[in-house]
Amino acid sequence: MAFVHLDVLCFYSLLICTAFSSVSSNAEIKVNPPQDFEIVDPGYLGYLCLQWQPPLFLDKFEECTIEYELKYRNIDSEDWKTIITKNLHYNDGFDLNKGVEAKIHTLLPPHCTNGSEVQSLWSEATYWKSPQGSQETKIQEMDCVYYNWQYLLCSWKPGMGVHFHISYQLFYWYDGLDHATQCPDYIKVDGQNIGCRFPHLEASDYKDFYICVNGSSDSHSIRPSYFIFQLQNIVKPLPPDYLSLTVKNSEEVNLKWSMPQGPIPAKCFIYEIEFTEDDTTWVTTTVENEIRIARISNESQQLCFLVRSKVNIYCSDDGIWSEWSDQQCWKDLSEEKRSLFSSRHILLTE
Template sequence: MITHFLRNHIIGDIKIVNLGEMAFICLYNRCLAIFLICIAFGYTSSSDLEIKVNPPEDFEIVDPGYLGFLYLQWQPPVSLENFKACAVEYELKFRSIGGGRWKTVITKNLRYKYGFDLNKGIEAKIHTLLPKQCTNGSEVRSLWSEATYWMPEQGNLETKIKDMDCIYYNWQNLLCSWEPGKGVHFDANYYLFYWYEGLDHALQCTDYIKANGKNVGCRFPQLESPDYKDFYVCVNGSSESKSIRSSYFIFQLQNIVKPLPPDYLSINVKNLLEVNLQWSIPRGSIPAKCFIYEIEFTEGDIAWVTTTFDNEMCIMRTSNGSHELCFSTRSKVNIYCADDGIWSEWSNEKCWKGMNSKNSS
């Protein structure tokens, strides 16, 4: 447009412009120069100026005394006045030191609670997130704020207890046992503490199992609503001669249930070929829908093992001879009620021969 304007105002070698036209031409040249400078330095408009936000303040990992259930907490970043209308979020990452992948959480809160294995250190980092609607269409993140946490490591590693084993018998009675660590003095003894959500504070075992006067296990009291929650245990020790390293454990009780075996079995042989096996649902408070069974069946020299979710099954004999038939079964909590479980003991064997049956132990 400007070149067209100038072309129309040139007579020979003389350019005829008035004062207003000259001002317009100068303004055009100035804008063109500024545009070229912006291109050279990567700016195209004032709306694309870089937006920054500070990381959260006072980021820390707090131990409330729950044996591994920790608080990760922080304060909002400073200088948020320009983003008061924005829903500021935080991206939190944490893991056990040397534990591989980070766990990531996006939250608007100023605290996050999580259970950690205190046998290892914990590292965490967090930054502030500004949503796209507050930053012209691109998410803005602050620098990271970082924190770490370690339990004080007192005593040599070999002084920790060994072979910790916890079983929730028949989904009612919890018992834990362990072996003493190596190299501990004769005056050393171990003590168990536990906590799960619902308790005000960690509790100490009140019924220790003893061997040679030393604590080697704990019988827990009747627990109130502990299922499907993380159960935290610490076993520490004391000795006048040397420090003892503490051990920490996290598990869920429904995953360590050991039920009773069925206590009634029957064999019903039809037409000498079809065999119906039945057994009672194990005694106790475990719902019938929560069981899986393993059946061991023998017919003469043939033996096999199978599993079923029902408390009966029908099989076909390999022959109609007079071979003795025997079976026993055991139970476990199934995948619909727990992630894992412990097989019960085997039931007493039930046998059949001819038209007579017998129990054998």
């Protein structure tokens, strides 16, 4: 029995030694963070490059595929964006009105580390545009509209308390342009730039569109303003036209209109209809350019409607409603005819 007890003790001792040996083996596997991590501004008004070099002493991991976990955000944002990549750089857009921070570490896969993933320490980087001028000198109320998915127009108001002689300039960039480009056609009021008419923007849809409006003055510096949006999300279509209102019977009304003119596909529209029956008005929406409405009362004397359009969620994240169309009405003339007949009958009788 003593020999059996001794064998059990040896067995458990062997297990404990093996476990500690395994822990010790894994603890010895370490990897360095990436080198030379930095955030580079290539001059694209917010489209930045995060780049780095491989960590030191990777010779013993030549058979392993090294990955990197990258996290980044604008400094006031609550959420980090996370990317796992094998590359040595990553590009994305940032709001340059705010600072940018990022961090990265090296990942070793489990098959290279006895079954557990090994991570390096973090390497960190930040980026700020050097602030110029006071906050009050920035432009105000920037408004950009992509009219009928054909031409872009942006307008703004000068900063608070700025002198009349300040000159604002707009620059823009999107993926496909070689460099940031200045507005070719400024909108001016009393010689001051207050907007920009853009040229035809080829292959610019569904891409981040970057704008910077800065300025120059002999007396003081002007704070630049940065904007990022996608053109399909600020489209304002033309209103529908050729409206038709038909009273099918005493209970149903058929409303129909033509699709707005221009390059926007029919599948991209949503319509809002305002319908009036005598003194009662209500609003509804549809993705078709025709709708049937039940009358509240077959005694109603006048029916009217108008309609406007917007790019729907199948083609954009958002959009701008068009202007309202001209109003189309139907009026029940039977009562007028009866009154006219009664008047004539009275006159003839007299």
